[in-house]
Every structure is written in structure tokens, then in C-alpha cells.
Amino acid sequence: MVSGALPGFRDFYPAELAERTHIFATWREVAHRFGFVEYDGPPLEPLELYTKKSGDEIVGQLYNFVDKGDRAIALRPEMTPTLARMVAARANALRKPVRWFSIPQLFRYERAQRGRLREHFQLNMDIVGESDVTADAELLAAAIEIMRLLGLGPDDVRARVSDRRILHGYLLAAGVPDAAFGGVLAVVDKIDRQPRDVSEEKLAALGLGASAVRAVMDVPEQTSLASIQALNVQGGEAAVAEFSRFAEYVEALGGGEYLQPDLSIVRGLAYYTGIVFELFDAKGELRAICGGGRYDNLLKQSGGPDLPALGFGMGDVVLGELLRARTLMPAPAAGLDVWVAFGESAGVSDAMRVSSRLRARGLSVEYALGGQQLSRQLKAAAAAGAREAVILGAPDVAPDEATVRRLDDGHERRVRLDEWIDEAGPAASARSPTHS
RNA sequence: GUGACCGUAGCUCAAUUGGUUAGAGCACCGGACUGUGGCUCCGGGGGUUGUGGGUUCAAUUCCCAUCGGUCACCCCA
Structure with missing residues (x-):
């Protein structure tokens, strides 16, 4: 290996590019079927577009530099801020709800691992301007339809869904103090990946009582609509009703077989406000294929219009790994005529x-x-x-x-x-x- | 950023306790085939054994560093 691509970057030989093209074509096909239109933005953005809301710690994971005009520049690590800016600039002129998708190449300066490089292509599908859960169902149904069109069935891929507000209400009812909510989410996020007593210790350290700790440890058990509906959720009753409606709509849109309610889905991004979901391989061997949810406050917080919004990102790396593992990549295109x-x-x-x-x-x-x-x-x-x-x-x-x-x-x-x-x-x- | 494991032709792998000019299959190029493909046979190109040091008469082999890869943390996409 004399001089290959930079670490975490890929050379696409014809065979690999054919695979990428297959994924892209499927993404565009489903986006089109769901009435989404394609947009794009610059791969380079002002650094402050990302530091403003995300804090300085994100700078350590960004490709950034100072250009010849002394501007602080970053290679885009995510698409949502660009989308927010573009929608905000023409918020009044756009027919709502906006259904947009994009396939940007995104960059993160992190140590590369399997399924996680320093660069990837990510389908972004977003709906802006609709607050009802019909939009949430529509969006998840689109993600599921992509799986189906790629040949991935409910035995291959599961769609775990949760709702921040239900979890919040459940934790409140269980006596978890509001101030500890963020810390508790972090514990819930990895509750299946670390020993039970470690999680319990962390929760106790956050000031939770014994019954509250037990309640948190029960979160991963809430994996059916019925069990979630039976929960005591302080102030989250409306969210539970919406969640039920959401599940009904996903069913009506044909994605019911993939659906798996799971209250322990947290998603890393702090800006999610409602239903969140992620698609992952049913064997649980790979990283998440897709993650998204509702972020109703983000546009306004970014200095834009007060419009409800939701979206997901689906990367090409993990998806490609899964398709290869299931031998669902198409044969090389026919050659010459x-x-x-x-x-x-x-x-x-x-x-x-x-x-x-x-x-x-x-x-x-x-x-x-x-x-x-x-x-x-x-x-x-x-x-x-x-x-x-x-x-x-x-x-x-x-x-x-x-x-x-x-x-x-x-x-x-x-x-x-x-x-x-x-x-x-x-x-x-x-x-x-x-x-x- | 932390820790562990692994680096030999484009790919998959060899190389007796350290011991000559590091081999094979596949792939690639050419010949047998001056008029008809996939088979066969023959030949060829391609490696400073990831890189740089060290130990030794001698290093692909042992040691250190570095780079890269993988995995687990961290964090997330």
C-alpha cells in the first residue's frame, strides 16, 4: 500500500461505483415515488454554521481550515443546517409542506472504523411545515420503502421507533428530576451495551432514587405499542395518543411489518423533539442504517422561521455492507451492445x-x-x-x-x-x- | 483522543528453530492460433515483504518507532 486514498476515504473502482449508483438510484426512485424533490448545497460552509448550535466540541470532529480570505471554513458534516438556511431564506414562498431530499457527501474528522469513515454519502429526506404525525409516518414509510426496494425485508431490517415526549413523561412520573433527564438519556442509550450494575450506578450518581432507577432500567422492556400505551406518563398522554396514530398510519402506508416500538431509542442529536426512529439490521451486527425524527424547534433556533420539521439521514456505508452481506447488490451492468x-x-x-x-x-x-x-x-x-x-x-x-x-x-x-x-x-x- | 490485534504481487495465500536471486493460484499482457471468444499449453510484466531504525555473520521472521487497517471505548452519521 504505497499511497492510497486518505484514511477514511474511498476510491470507487467501477465495481464499487456501480454499487453506489445502485443505492443512489434506489434512493432517488423512492424519493420520487413519495413526492420529494432533490436539492443540494455547497460542500463547504462557514464553520460557524455548525459551531453556533452544536458547540465547540464539534469542531474537533470537523474538517475545517482557514481560506485565503481568512474565512473559517468547514467541510459539511451534516446537511440539516444547510437545509435550514435554504428553507429559511424562502420560507414564505415555499409550498408547505416542503418535501425535499438530497444526497450530500458528508465529512467527519474521526478515526475510521467499520461502517464509519471520514466521508460518506447520506440520503437526507425532510418534511418542513407539517406538525401532524401523518408526516412522521410518511417519512418513515419512505425509509422503509427504500429497504423493500433494495430487497431488504422485515427479517433483515427493523424500524425502531420511540418518542422523546413519552420517555420524558414516563421518567417524570417515575420521579426522575428534570435536571437529570440528559444524563438519563445517555444511560438509556447504552443500556444494552454495558453491564446492568454499571447503568444502575450511573443513574444513582445522577440523584435517582431506587424506584426511579428501576423505572429507567425497565425502559428497554417497552417494545410494544400495548406496553407503551399502558405506561404512566406524566403530561405525555397526548404524545401516547399521537404515537398510536403514528403506528396506525405506518401500517396503512405498508410499513407495519418493519415497525418495532422501542422506548430506549434515544438518538444522539439533542434537537429531536418528538418521534424518533432508526433502521438497523435485524441481526444487530451493524451500526444503524438510518436515523431520524422530528425537530420542530430547530429552524427557529437557527434564526429561521417557526416551522415544524422532521427528517432522516441514511448513509451509504452501512447500507452497502448490509446489501453485500445479503448478496443484494446487482450484478455488474450489462456491457457493450x-x-x-x-x-x-x-x-x-x-x-x-x-x-x-x-x-x-x-x-x-x-x-x-x-x-x-x-x-x-x-x-x-x-x-x-x-x-x-x-x-x-x-x-x-x-x-x-x-x-x-x-x-x-x-x-x-x-x-x-x-x-x-x-x-x-x-x-x-x-x-x-x-x-x- | 484511549487501548488491543494485524500489515508478504491488483486479489487469496506460501516461505523448514532467523539461512542463497521471496513462491503459487487467480487476474493482467503476449505467443501457439497468418479467418472467429470462454478450454488447453507456454511465456511475460508486476514485491525496495507498509515505512524508518535497531539486534545479528544473516531479518518476511526478533525489538522499537511510525503509517495504515480492524476491533472495543469515546462520540456520533
């Missing part, structure tokens, strides 16, 4: 003329740039994945004729060259769809 080969009595310029005419008709065409024997040319044609080869200048063939050879079964026919070219075209050569 036609390979133009030339024998003894034809030259490369003849192949060029024929190629040019075929290309003008929309076909994918290649020929041997280095003069090769016919056997080499046909070998190269097969290696390039060509559907058929047209052989020019074969003996016993009239000057205006050529041999067309199907490369899958070797079937050959003689054609009048001009007629054959005139009939060739993308429509006449529709490729069979590729399968995984």
Missing part, C-alpha cells in the same frame, strides 16, 4: 466508421484500438461483456456485408451492413434487466 471486429480485408478505420454510425444510433460500441488478430478481438469482446460482435472484412463475404455473431450462444448470421446498422438501436437491442 456491439463489438466491431475486423478481419483481414478490413481495417481499423472501417471499424471506426461502423462504430461511429452505431454510436449515433445510441448503442454502446467498442472495437480494438490496438490492431489484434480476430481471435483476440472476439476474446476482448467477450471480456467486455458485448452482446454481439459484428465482423467486418471476413473472406467470402461481400464488401457490403458483414457477419453478426451473438456472443452468448455463438449464433451467426450474415447481414447487409447498411440495413443492419439502420435497424440497430437501443429499442431494437433492449437488454434484459439485470438481476442480483
